[in-house]
Amino acid sequence: VDNLSELTRKVLHFASVIGSSFCFNEILDISCRMLSIPQDEIQQHSIDIHFALESAVEEGILDETLEEEDNIDEGDPLKTILAKKKISTVDERQERNTANTSEYHIYTFHHSSWQRLVLSLLLDSWKRDIHKHAAMAIEANWPDAESRDYRTKVKLFQHWKESDNSLKASDLALDIGQSYKMLGLNQHSITVYENALEIWRKHTPDNEESLVAGYAPQVLESLDAPNLVLLIKLQTALGQAVGSTLNQDKKESAKAFQDALKILEDAPVSAEIKDRAFIFPIFSGMFFLLKYGVLSDPSETASYEVDLVGNFVKETKKHGDPIHYGRALAMQGETYHRQGLYKEAIESHMELKRVYDVKKHHALVVASYASDRVGQNFGCTANCYMRLENVDMAMKIVDHIINNLMPKMDPKNVHNSIVTIYPAIWILKDNGKSEKAREIFMKFVLEPFTEYFGEDGSTPFLPAFRGLEILLDLVVYMEGKASGFDEGYYDWALDFSNLEIKKAFDSSIGNFGRNSSSTNAEICLRLYKLTDDSKKKVKLLENGMKIAEQAIHRCDGSDGSSKMLTTYLQIKPVHDELKQLDFDDVKL
Numbered sequence: 001v002d003n004l005s006e007l008t009r010k011v012l013h014f015a016s017v018i019g020s021s022f023c024f025n026e027i028l029d030i031s032c033r034m035l036s037i038p039q040d041e042i043q044q045h046s047i048d049i050h051f052a053l054e055s056a057v058e059e060g061i062l063d064e065t066l067e068e069e070d071n072i073d074e075g076d077p078l079k080t081i082l083a084k085k086k087i088s089t090v091d092e093r094q095e096r097n098t099a100n101t102s103e104y105h106i107y108t109f110h111h112s113s114w115q116r117l118v119l120s121l122l123l124d125s126w127k128r129d130i131h132k133h134a135a136m137a138i139e140a141n142w143p144d145a146e147s148r149d150y151r152t153k154v155k156l157f158q159h160w161k162e163s164d165n166s167l168k169a170s171d172l173a174l175d176i177g178q179s180y181k182m183l184g185l186n187q188h189s190i191t192v193y194e195n196a197l198e199i200w201r202k203h204t205p206d207n208e209e210s211l212v213a214g215y216a217p218q219v220l221e222s223l224d225a226p227n228l229v230l231l232i233k234l235q236t237a238l239g240q241a242v243g244s245t246l247n248q249d250k251k252e253s254a255k256a257f258q259d260a261l262k263i264l265e266d267a268p269v270s271a272e273i274k275d276r277a278f279i280f281p282i283f284s285g286m287f288f289l290l291k292y293g294v295l296s297d298p299s300e301t302a303s304y305e306v307d308l309v310g311n312f313v314k315e316t317k318k319h320g321d322p323i324h325y326g327r328a329l330a331m332q333g334e335t336y337h338r339q340g341l342y343k344e345a346i347e348s349h350m351e352l353k354r355v356y357d358v359k360k361h362h363a364l365v366v367a368s369y370a371s372d373r374v375g376q377n378f379g380c381t382a383n384c385y386m387r388l389e390n391v392d393m394a395m396k397i398v399d400h401i402i403n404n405l406m407p408k409m410d411p412k413n414v415h416n417s418i419v420t421i422y423p424a425i426w427i428l429k430d431n432g433k434s435e436k437a438r439e440i441f442m443k444f445v446l447e448p449f450t451e452y453f454g455e456d457g458s459t460p461f462l463p464a465f466r467g468l469e470i471l472l473d474l475v476v477y478m479e480g481k482a483s484g485f486d487e488g489y490y491d492w493a494l495d496f497s498n499l500e501i502k503k504a505f506d507s508s509i510g511n512f513g514r515n516s517s518s519t520n521a522e523i524c525l526r527l528y529k530l531t532d533d534s535k536k537k538v539k540l541l542e543n544g545m546k547i548a549e550q551a552i553h554r555c556d557g558s559d560g561s562s563k564m565l566t567t568y569l570q571i572k573p574v575h576d577e578l579k580q581l582d583f584d585d586v587k588l
Contacts (some may be wrong), residue, residue, distance in 0.1 A: 004059070008052040010035070012061065015107065016118035017130040017162075024053065024105040029137035030130065053107060061114050065106045128163045135159035135168070150179065157192070166199045170230035177237055181370065182412060184458045186245040193238040200231060212266050213259035220267045228267050229278050235260035236278075239285045240370045244415070244460045250289055250504060257285045276315070280324040283312040284369050287331050288508075309335050322355040323364050323374075329355075330377035333384075338511065340565055342384040349381040358408045371416035375405050376512075379423030383513055383566045386427060395431065398424040402440055411448045415459045418445045423513040426570060429472070435481050438472040463501060464509055466492075467519045474526045493520075493527050494539050499547045506554045510567040517551035518571035525578055541581055548575040 004012070014030045015022055028049050031037070037045045056062040109115040119127070138156045142148045148156070153176050161169040173196035177189040205216040212220055223231065239256030242248045260282050264270050290305050309331045316328040329352040336345035356374050365372045378401050385394035401424050409416060421440050428437035446469065449457060470489050477485045492498050499520040506515035524544025528537055551571045557563030 004055060005052065007048055008055045011049060011052045012056060012118045013122055013126070014130055016115045017127055018134060020112065020115055021106060021108040024050070024107070026137070027053070029141070030133050033133040033137060034130065060110055062107045063110050131159045132163035132165065135163060150176065161196065161199060166227055167230065169199060170196055170234055174233060174237060177241065178367070181241060184453050186241050189241040190238065190245065193234050193241060196234050197238070213262040215263065220263060223267050223269055225269050225273050228269050229273070232260045232263060233278055235263065236281045236285065240281070243285060243288060244370065253285070254289050257282050257289070277319055277321055277324055280312070280316060280327065281368050283308060284327055284331065284373060305335050323361055323368055326352055326356045326361065326374035327365065327369055330374050333377050334380050334511065337380050337384050337566070338564060342387045345384045346381055349377055352377055358405050362409050366410065366413060366416065371413060371419060372409060375409065376419050378405060379420060379512065382427055383423050387565060391431060394427055398427050406444055411444070412452045414445060414449045414453065415461060417448065418461050419512055421445070426513050429475060434472060434475040434479055438476055441468060441472060461509055463505055464516045464519070467516055467523060471519050471523050474523065478526060490527055490531065490536060493523050493543065494536065496543050499543055503554060506551070510555050510564050513566050514570040515551055515554055515567055517547050517554065518567065518574065521548035521551055521571065521578065522574045525574055541578065545578050548578050551575070
């Protein structure tokens with residue numbers, strides 16, 4: 001390396017920081033900025049850069065590939081790494097470049113050891129400066145943030161992060177993470193958030209002090225207001241993403257939210273922040289986690305919940321923003337519903353209706369809380385009217401959900417869609433409108449999920465989809481509104497592994513009107529009635545009873561938690577009917 005020209009060495013410095021692969025224009029942009037090349041000298045500098053890169057290729061430090069420029073997506077630099085045409089001789093490369101062809105030059109370090117060697121020669125301050133100018137070059141080439149694709153955004157985020165620009169890096173991480181989450185790629189969101197939090201986590205405590213919420217005390221003491229707000233937003237977004245991921249421990253989500261509150265408590269600059277709306281999603285996340293029993297003992301959940309919701313309503317009302325006040329009222333309504341205070345829940349909903357406009361507020365609520373928790377309160381209120389035996393009012397709200405709310409909500413947010421219509425599905429089914437229940441499930445959930453996520457996609461309530469689809473098909477058939485059903489449903493229900501649902505999942509979805517174990521128990525009961533095969537009957541009855549017992553114990557309050565009456569009333573008749581069936585009546 002020492003034998004190379006000064007410009008070639010500088011080019012390799014820039015390249016080693018950019019990454020293992022890079023294009024000619026990236027190096028040109030950064031070098032022009034860092035070397036302060038005047039506008040009228042850029043053309044000559046471009047030629048000098050080309051020969052510097054050629055020199056590195058000749059020395060075996062870099063490899064070069066060419067691709068037709070038309071095949072390059074300028075918004076997606078990383079796609080160029082997979083260039084297909086290899087140019088092997090110096091003369092041929094020179095000839096093509098001199099002829100000013102439309103081919104695009106891609107360079108790759110011949111071996112990772114070369115990149116590591118060059119990086120080891122650079123001071124940290126010099127690396128940060130290169131990252132900063134690389135980020136500035138990307139922003140200059142794509143000034144419209146909306147025109148940047150995911151790869152470009154991720155690359156820009158990494159440059160700002162490595163340049164120690166915590167504000168720009170954090171803003172980008174929140175944007176990228178939210179975009180991934182909307183696509184059902186929660187694990188990608190978690191990776192981005194964790195990566196961004198390393199900006200502050202990388203510092204070690206002074207004088208053998210202990211970490212505070214995962215951060216060195218001197219870091220929290222040195223935070224200014226903008227950095228504190230972004231740090232807490234990232235912690236909150238991490239908690240939301242972990243909590244919404246099926247295979248993640250909900251305790252990790254709880255810790256992210258609790259750490260956010262601890263940071264707010266310990267950072268001195270916190271007292272200077274007047275607009276505290278950024279902390280409201282923490283309350284929402286912790287409320288969500290109460291359903292999983294990871295924040296308090298079941299016997300203490302009810303009182304913990306009342307205190308949490310009361311504080312949230314008080315703070316958001318004082319703040320005056322309808323987005324957060326609406327979310328707090330929705331939490332209050334859900335709490336009252338779960339505790340059997342249906343009239344109080346309806347009163348909260350009336351105040352919510354006064355401040356919520358789905359057309360104006362839906363996207364803003366999603367931006368703060370990942371799904372429209374405010375709009376979802378309509379279904380909860382319909383359940384309250386059902387408990388008060390006011391079916392007409394419940395059906396009016398169901399009609400409002402289907403015809404006024406859902407058409408104005410983002411169809412790509414499938415999780416929001418299933419939560420919003422979930423209570424409506426059961427109210428329709430229980431009132432002789434199973435066809436309509438099946439129709440809205442297909443229209444607002446299954447079809448959009450297939451379109452936007454595909455067979456391998458994921459969404460938090462995905463484990464409920466198959467059972468829900470099967471049960472609605474069977475109900476429609478048994479009511480004489482369909483000519484047949486899929487005989488494969490027998491095989492599905494006879495395999496007990498298909499019926500098993502995790503307790504945490506049942507607790508979460510059960511808050512919206514019915515747990516999935518209950519759905520699967522009813523499938524067994526209905527298939528039992530439809531078959532004459534005695535062996536199938538025995539197995540269906542056995543499976544159905546096991547799942548029904550599980551379903552009822554998860555909502556009847558026997559574990560010390562609040563009884564979920566709406567959910568209990570869905571499983572109780574199924575459970576009782578299965579229990580009354582006598583194995584001895586089945587002719588083997």
